[in-house]
Amino acid sequence: MDKKLTVTGTSIDKLYLIEPVAFSDDRGSFSRLYCQEELQDITCMSIKQVNHSLTRKKGTVRGLHFQYEPNTEEKIVQCIRGSIFDVVVDIRKNSPTFLKVFSVNLTQKNKKMIYIPKGFAHGFQTLEDDTELLYFHSSVYKPSNEGAIHVKEPLLEIEWPLKIQNLSQRDNEHVFLTNDFEGIEIYEV
Secondary structure, three states: OOOOEEEEEOOOOOOEEEEEOOEEEOOEEEOOOOOOOOOOOOOOOOOOEEEEEEEOOOOEEEEEEEEOOOOOOOEEEEEEEOEEEEEEEEOEOOOOOOOOEEEEEEEOOOOOEEEEOOOEEEEEEEOOOOEEEEEEEOOOOOHHHEEEOOOOOHHHOOOOOOOOEOOOHHHHOOOOOOOOOOOEOOOOO
């Protein structure tokens, strides 16, 4: 099979970077964003929701969001305009990398995507004005099952590349972790 997606592992188990292999000619370019057959070694994700976000101001931080069961979700995130500093945090109960942070720059130019398995919190900071993202989700968003960690959580030691701008009131009110936070249970992997 002529692969159109390149998959690379990261320092956290089951967390992957995906790079589309673009075809270009004088008309423009074409690239595949998702193929269940090509990604079968990392996921059998069924896409239930696709979201698009536009963030106007450089330095804006969104996150660190996740969903509890029964709505834990897998995600594939791609920056389609501008650039972001993307952050994921392993919050899987009993994971050997519990509370480990992984970050990567996703940009319009590098076209990289990140595959985020169930049991991770996700957030990002925009590195340019007018940055747009596409998110592919394996579960439908349920506000009643949403969880979040404050973006300035000291235990995570996230080094945001820019001064944090435009943090929403909701994201600013997210809680800091306590010593009794053990992570979230994942029913199926």
